[in-house]
Structure formats: structure tokens, C-alpha cells
Amino acid sequence: MSNNTASNTTFKALVVEETSDGEFKKSIKERSVSDLPDNDLLIKVHYSSLNYKDAMSASGNKRITKHYPHTPGIDAAGVVVSDKSGTFAEGQKVVVFGYDLGMDTPGGLGQMISIPADWAIECPESLTLKEAMIYGTGGLTAALSVQKLEKMGAKPSDGEVAVTGATGGVGSISIAILKQLGYDVIAFSGKPEQSEHLKELGASEVRHRDTINEIGSKPIGRELWANAIDTVGGDYLANLLKQTKAGGAVTSCGLAASPELSMTVIPFITRAVSLLGIDSVYIPLTDKKAIWERVATDMKLPNLESYGEEITLEQTPEYLDRFIAGKTVGRYVVNVKG
Template sequence: MSANNAFKALLVEELGDNTYSKKVVERNISDLPENDLLIDVHYSSLNYKDAMSASGNKRISQNFPHTPGIDAAGVVVSDKSGCFSPGEEVLVFGYDLGMNTPGGLGQKISIPAEWAVACPDTLTLKEAMTYGTGGLTAALCIQKLEKMGAKPSDGPVAVTGATGGVGSISIALLNQLGYDVVAFSGKPEQSEKLKALGASEILHRETILEVKDAVAGKPKWAHAIDTLGGDYLTGLLKQVKPGGGVASVGLAASPEIAMSVVPFITRGISLLGVDSVYIPLEDKKHICQRVATDMKLPDLESYQQEISLNETPEYLDKFFKGHVVGRYVVNVKNV
């Protein structure tokens, strides 16, 4: 194995009996698919979808062994398409990266050139992965609410899954943009952290379910960002003020909702789906520019915890134990 072609990567292997192992191993560029763009990865981040892939979820990744990592920030090694020059800093999130294409939890990735965007000059590679897929998704949720007319003067915005990657960045971004934020979490011990992010009020997520058996509840929030789905999303929709919208971006609780259409008809509310995976490349470029300009958070370092590639198996397990707090940035070069 040529030293120049060797690199380290997290590898998830199927052991049989529905069990999977995950460990950092040495790989070779020849193990990667043949695509135009070869990238030397410097940073990645951990997302719920990575944890699902690393646990062997066949809805996310069908073929094993496999390297997860649905986002990456690094430097171009070569590009047969001519879109990028060697040494150029690029970002990748979404499409098939880390799902069935070896992902950012490896020191090298090979992808179609149209999956990558240039890293904005005002973002470092680490800052870009502090946002990562979770942070960029949060920004897309806010942008979707803005497109339907949301503004700070409308009133408070509810955010579920507040301590998670999407939720925590949503709170910080909304606060920076002037919104009043109500954070919902199942981790009351994290209340002070959520206040530090910008939440004016912290409520237990189970309070959303108090209207579970009602057609509609008392209108409480102007808008909402939901990362949980299921009954939590239903509860939010029943309690959004007339004309409000709920950006739906997660299914940690359930992919199903069951409710009457009454709030949609009598209050004119909107359920807004947000996709961060297959949106057009130009839209990805636009949201990357926004988090590098008007949505760039001060002191980004405080929103993340940096971990090494070797630590990723331990931290991926946290997603299923309810121990995730904020964003985890993976220094892929640190093994």
C-alpha cells in the first residue's frame, strides 16, 4: 500500500446477527469510488444520520463495510472536471455522501464535482463544520420561515430538540436575528446552556403534548422549528398562532403525524418541509454564504466540541442514549 495513497477512516462492518462494528482503520484511495473530485478531508461533524448509518440502519446505508460522515470540509487534491483547483478549500454536505458513498469520517473522499461548493472566504474549514449539516439545516429552516413572511415582531418561535445539533444552532441563529425563542428539551439540566444560546424560555418537551387529544390548542407561538416529528410536531401545529408556520426537519420521535386539518383551515397555518440533502447546488451555495455573512455567529468555537477520529465510535453511540448536546466537530487529521 503506497504511503501517499493510504489514509485513516472510520469503517462500519456488518458482523452478522444484526450486529455491527465501528473502528478506525487504514484504507487506500483505491478503496474509494472513481469520481472526478478527490478531497483531503480536514474536518467533519457528527449528525443523527451518521449515527443511524454507523448502527447499520439499511434505510440510510445499504452496503457494508461503509464509512459514514454526511458532511466534510477539506482541500482539493485533484479534480478531473476542472471545476476546482488543487489546494482549493471546499465543503460537501448532502447528496449521497456518508450514506452509500464513503463519507467525511475518512481522511479522503472521492465524489462528483457537482456535490462540492467553495468554502466562503469568511469561514475556516473548522467553522464550516461547526455549522455542518445540522447548522446549515437550521439556517435553511429559518430561511424557509422568512420566505413565508416570518419576522421577529410576529412573536416567539418554538424550537424542539433544543440541545441537539439543529436545535442548538437554530436557537443561536434566531436570537442573533432578533427573534424571541422558546426552547423545548427533555434535558432540564441543560437549561442554563440553552439560555446562553439565546433562549428566553425553556420548557420540557412533554408540555407540547398537553393538547394531544384536542383538535386545536390555545395559540402560543408565532412559528416553530421541529426536529422531532410525531406527536411533538402535531402538538406544535395545534398551538401555532394564526398565519404561523412550522419548519419540519426531523423524525427523532416518529416520522408519523396524525391530526385534524382544522388548525390549517381556521388559523391558516403552514407546515414547511425542509430538505438539506438534495436541494439544488445553487441553494447550497446561497445558504453557505448566509452562514458566512448575516447568519455568521460570533464566537463559533463555543458552539462545538472538537473530537478526534478515534473518538467517533464513542460519540456516535451518544445519539441513541440521549446524551447529545450541541455540535461535535471531528478533526479528521487527529487520529
């Protein structure tokens, strides 16, 4: 497709607009490629996925997206239309996670995106574009969390791994990957009605999330799990650390409960517990390619389709509202191409 032809191409996108009274309105609109930023790589998006960050952008969170109107979508999987840098060939299948996509750069909830070429990686042959988005940023974050625990020496024989926010995108994929790699998982959730679902994903045991906080204000508690993956932050993260076994580690990748961390350093200096930060947005492209190869090989989940609910682009406003209301379960894959 020539540059002139591409610039005249129209496509559908979710557009979030700020109204005169300070509210934010979500609707599906027709846009033109000429509305997109002038970057090297133009991609026709086939699938995207929904993440909590997309919901924050769509609700007008200025810490995520500064300028409106805007198209959210921090994930995209599609086919290259053109690449002025020469990195990718026309028709090549690629995936995009993180960087500024869906934040202040129009994102994957539009049928076309224009990005720097070094934001994209080739989609592994063992994954379809839809499967790639079943993982999405949530699955990538889960895989990075498990890998970081492994780098700290974690192994299945150490004991149970606790996972918070278990019904969410990161939590649910974390459980499944851990189970596949041979770990016993304790799933913590505020949705007891999802207990059977979590056991189907691979959890050995499901507990209510508030049991983590029964320790109260004590600086340290009994050693209950070998390692943990926290997706919610706040007191849940602090109290996970207080109850992790000596030499264990807890990864942190979310703040749905709170960005604050209030605790003493006692678990760090008396049990050598480690707090591990997880970044899936700005990690080097080489590291992103490496973890993605694991997602496509030893971390690839069987029956992958069962981990994601497919929705249409037109359904995204309703589903993004569910994130804010805390009513999501698992991963949501958006069929953008229709």
C-alpha cells in the same frame, strides 16, 4: 499529486462492518484511495461533524446505508487533491453536505473522499474549515429552516418562535441564529439540566418538551407561538401546529421521535397555519451556495467555536453511540486530519 500517486495513498477512516451474527462493529482502519469510488473530485478531509444520520448509518440502519463495510459522515470540509472535471483547483478549500456522501458513498469520517464535483462548494473566505463543520448539515438545516420562515413572512415582531430538540445540533444552531436575527425563542428540551446552556445560546425561555403534548388529543389549542422549528417529528410536530398562532408556520426537518404525523386539518383551515418541509440533502447546488453565503454573513454566529465540541476520529464510535442513546448536546466537530 498524480493519479497513480493518489491511488496508492493510504488514510485512516471509521469503518462500520456487519458481523456474521447481524451486529455492526465500528473501528478505525487504514484504507487506500484505490478503495474509494472513481469520481472526479478527490478531497483530503480536514474536518467533519457528527449528525443523527451518521449514527443511524453506523448502527446498521439499512434505510440510510444499504451496503457494508461503510464509512459514514454526511459532512466534510477539506482541500482539493485533484479534480478531473476542472471545476476546482488543487489546494482549494471546499465543503460538502448531503447528496449520497456518508450514505452509500464513503463519507467524511475518512481522511479522503472521492465524489462528483457538483457535490462540493467552495468554502467561503469568512469561514475556516473547522467553522464550516461547526455548522455542518445541522447548521445548514437550521439556516434553511429560519430562511423558510422568513420567506413565509416571519419577523421578530410577530412573537415567539418555538424550537424543539433544542439541545441537538439543528435545535441549538436554530436558537442561536434566531437570536442573532432578533427573535425571541422558546426552547423545548427533555434535558432540564441544559436550561442555562440553552439560555446562553439565546433562548428567552426554556420549557420541558412534554409540555407541548399537554394538549392531548384536542384538534386545536390556544395560540402560543408565532412560528416554530421542529426537529423531532411525531406528536411534538402535530401539537406544535395545533398551538401555532394564525398565519404562522412550522418547519419540519427531523424524525427522532417518530416519522408519523397524526392530527386533523383544522389548524390549516381555521388558522391558515403552514407546515414547511426542510431538505438539506438534495436541494439544488445554487440554493445550497446561497444559504451558505448567509451562514457566512448575516447568520454567522459570534464565538462560533463555543457551539461545537472538537473530538478526534478515534472518538467517533463512542460519540455516535451517544446519538442513539439520546445523550448528545450541541454540535460535535471531528478533527479528521489528526
